[in-house]
Amino acid sequence: MIPLVQEGTMACADIDMDIHGEDEDLHRAGRREHTLVRHYQATELVPGVKGPLHDLLQKQPAVLGSVQMMSGLVSVGLGFVFALTQEMGDSLITMFRISYLTGIMFVVAGIISNLLFKYPELLPVSLRVNCGCIIVAVVSACLICVDLANWNRQQEQHLRMEVLELCVLGLEAFLSAILCYWFFKEKRTKSQ
Structure with missing residues (x-):
């Protein structure tokens, strides 16, 4: 041969x-x-020997990880806008630094998802980080909804930005849910 x-x-x-x-x-x-x-x-x-996580990597989790990183950067950017245009006590999104927290978490989750191709042993870490991102996104979305329920006419531009942040959080949570499903499925088949 x-x-x-x-x-x-x-x-x-x-x-x-x-x-x-x-x-x-x-x-x-x-x-x-x-x-x-x-x-x-x-x-x-x-035929060649299939490597670790071959079936998972065929689904291209790195693409979803890259989208996670980009949406995380959008969240961090919105956090800067909120910090520069609002007083600290004006809204919960500014007070708890929701945009920064979620943005940084999703950037980290995206980086770990991208590293799975090179380091398949990061699968359990990536699963945990994405599950944590979903939890933080749901809590953050609830805080933003409280802000939206208490908005006044003077904060018209902030209302639009908070709705945008809520949409970005929805996208981030959706991406993390897909990745968690794929990772959990791969981990379960790997352990059998």
């Missing part, structure tokens, strides 16, 4: 090493009218 290297993975193939060509008879007879191309052709490919 001759190993074939392709994109960083090792695969083996059972290759027929006979030279295929019809010009052998012409060569023996002493005639060289035309030259045929000789080539080697693999007759059977041997």
Whole structure:
């Protein structure tokens, strides 16, 4: 067998090493009218060994992790806007620094989800971090809803930003829920 290297993975193939060509008879007879191309052709490919978390990595959790990081950065940016435009006691979102907390948590969760490709042993850590992100997002969404229920006309622009933060939290919680489902499913099949 001759190993074939392709994109960083090792695969083996059972290759027929006979030279295929019809010009052998012409060569023996002493005639060289035309030259045929000789080539080697693999007759059977041997499948490679699946790595750890192969089925999970086929679902591309790194893509969802990247979206988590981007939405986390949006939350941190909204936190800066809230901090610069509101007094500390004006809203719960500013008082508890909800945007910063959720933004940083989702950036960390996204980084860990992206690292799963290189470090599959981070699967339990990523599962726990994403579950924690869901809990923090739900509590934060409840605090934002309390803020929205108590808004007044002077805070019209802050109302829109809080609704935007609530939408970003919904997206972040949805992404974490999908990742938690995939990670839990992979962890369960791995332990069986």
